[in-house]
Amino acid sequence: MREFDLIIVGSGSGNSILTEEYQDLNVAIVEPGTFGGTCLNVGCIPTKMYVYPATVAREALDASRLGLNASRDSVDWQSMRDRIFSRIDAIANGGLTYRQSLDNVTVIQEYVHFVAPKVLETESGEQITAPKIVLANGSRVQLPDVPGMDLPGVHTSDTVMRLDELPESIIVVGGGYIAAEFCHVFNGLGTRVTQLNRSGRLLRQHDDTIAERFKREAALQWDLQLNRSITGIERAADGKLKVTAAASDESLETWEGTADVVLVATGRVPNSDTLNPEAANLDVFGSGLLAVDEYQRVLSTGRPVEGLWALGDVCSLYQLKHVANAEARTVAHNVVHPDDLRSTDHRFVPSAVFTEPQIATVGMTEEQARVWADQNNTDITVKEQNFGDVAYGWAMEDSVGICKLIADKNTGLLLGAHLIGKDSSNLIQPLIQGMSFGQTAHEIARGQFWIHPALAEVVENALLGLDVPGQG
Numbered sequence: 001m002r003e004f005d006l007i008i009v010g011s012g013s014g015n016s017i018l019t020e021e022y023q024d025l026n027v028a029i030v031e032p033g034t035f036g037g038t039c040l041n042v043g044c045i046p047t048k049m050y051v052y053p054a055t056v057a058r059e060a061l062d063a064s065r066l067g068l069n070a071s072r073d074s075v076d077w078q079s080m081r082d083r084i085f086s087r088i089d090a091i092a093n094g095g096l097t098y099r100q101s102l103d104n105v106t107v108i109q110e111y112v113h114f115v116a117p118k119v120l121e122t123e124s125g126e127q128i129t130a131p132k133i134v135l136a137n138g139s140r141v142q143l144p145d146v147p148g149m150d151l152p153g154v155h156t157s158d159t160v161m162r163l164d165e166l167p168e169s170i171i172v173v174g175g176g177y178i179a180a181e182f183c184h185v186f187n188g189l190g191t192r193v194t195q196l197n198r199s200g201r202l203l204r205q206h207d208d209t210i211a212e213r214f215k216r217e218a219a220l221q222w223d224l225q226l227n228r229s230i231t232g233i234e235r236a237a238d239g240k241l242k243v244t245a246a247a248s249d250e251s252l253e254t255w256e257g258t259a260d261v262v263l264v265a266t267g268r269v270p271n272s273d274t275l276n277p278e279a280a281n282l283d284v285f286g287s288g289l290l291a292v293d294e295y296q297r298v299l300s301t302g303r304p305v306e307g308l309w310a311l312g313d314v315c316s317l318y319q320l321k322h323v324a325n326a327e328a329r330t331v332a333h334n335v336v337h338p339d340d341l342r343s344t345d346h347r348f349v350p351s352a353v354f355t356e357p358q359i360a361t362v363g364m365t366e367e368q369a370r371v372w373a374d375q376n377n378t379d380i381t382v383k384e385q386n387f388g389d390v391a392y393g394w395a396m397e398d399s400v401g402i403c404k405l406i407a408d409k410n411t412g413l414l415l416g417a418h419l420i421g422k423d424s425s426n427l428i429q430p431l432i433q434g435m436s437f438g439q440t441a442h443e444i445a446r447g448q449f450w451i452h453p454a455l456a457e458v459v460e461n462a463l464l465g466l467d468v469p470g471q472g
Ligand SMILES: Cc1cc2nc3c(=O)[nH]c(=O)nc-3n(C[C@H](O)[C@H](O)[C@H](O)COP(=O)(O)OP(=O)(O)OC[C@H]3O[C@@H](n4cnc5c(N)ncnc54)[C@H](O)[C@@H]3O)c2cc1C
Pocket: 009, 010, 011, 012, 013, 014, 030, 031, 032, 033, 034, 036, 037, 038, 039, 040, 042, 043, 044, 045, 047, 110, 111, 112, 113, 136, 137, 138, 139, 157, 178, 271, 274, 275, 311, 312, 313, 314, 318, 319, 320, 321, 322, 323, 324
């Protein structure tokens, strides 16, 4: 059995643990896939590198209301794809080469699973052990159990960005983040998009106002087929892929549609099962999440296992890179300072959906805030401010954007912020900051200058519209 001081399983956020404090430790990093993990290779980064040109194209197509006639004459998919992946592949290869060059680091390029507590076995049968092990092995695509998933032309987010050609038509299955972002990408680049979702709602975890507004905007851009659950995919006589879907709403008929490509984006599951957690008696809950305490220590029958840590999608309620990175910082400290444990602050986890319009959110939805207020004997105040009501919104002729804020009427503290509209992923940041540092809505609004006439004035006005102490 090979012994190390530390084993890290997964090279996504797990790879960022190795700070200078680790240079005297004998470390193994286990990564069977492409070095760098999901975000770099098949997730956040390449998707946004496609989102940006798609957004530029949509802005051109929508510019006529500003008296500017522009068009999307042609799209060079191959050069876009090669530009994106020549950058990304170089970073992944460079990261692997760098780690392999370090005297104190061994990279093991195989899957591992537990055979006993603290003992992992590679696919080729080698056993490795260490007093400290970090489990950072992420999540993977979950496919519905229907026929046709293995047909050529049926893709997931892992493969669709490497297509040889921009498809003329695509059916996107799912109504979450991944489906939304790829509908925007392909629609912006000129593919005919049909989105199929099981429920009648898009972005189900978002505030109702935002989800409804997004549904309206999505229906204006592509063909939206809601309340339809995929039942199968087959090859049609004309060579296209034929998708069938049952109606989950009784008023609808069974649906059939054809396209060149099908993208299945029906969720992701944690990779804990690939670790054989039973052999180490590790606690697993929900969709397969490893149970951890607030210090990221992995639990076994409810108690932390000495020297065993987890972070990111394999254990987190949030499948988000900034959360995986924050948890990695916690673990990086705790592994080498076990007597001075830090916890990860999960109070105000924001996220953004990079569509056109963008969506950004932090904290409670209005529905959650009403329940919370009842339980805590307080009241809430809600303000919806249209982007179109501020000067920059006039410049944009905006009729889409909303900044919706929810605050505790008595304390003035923000409970939730939900934006849809241009640059929402950036506009929300002062609200995340104010919530994180305990500032009231009035303090955020009046404790600083807001640049005039920047779009951020919509956030200032939304804050001033809340019925909280200090306003007036
Ligand atoms: C298409 C897409 C777009 C996304 N966009 C965003 C975004 O814009 N913003 C955002 O915040 N988040 C986004 N995410 C989510 C984000 O990518 C993940 O939350 C994040 O990358 C998780 O990091 P991780 O370190 O936990 O896991 P990963 O980066 O997935 O790393 C885990 C690694 O472990 C390896 N592994 C798995 N099982 C084993 C095993 N048994 N043995 C050894 N190794 C194993 C895997 O090969 C993998 O490389 C996106 C995800 C996808 C799929």
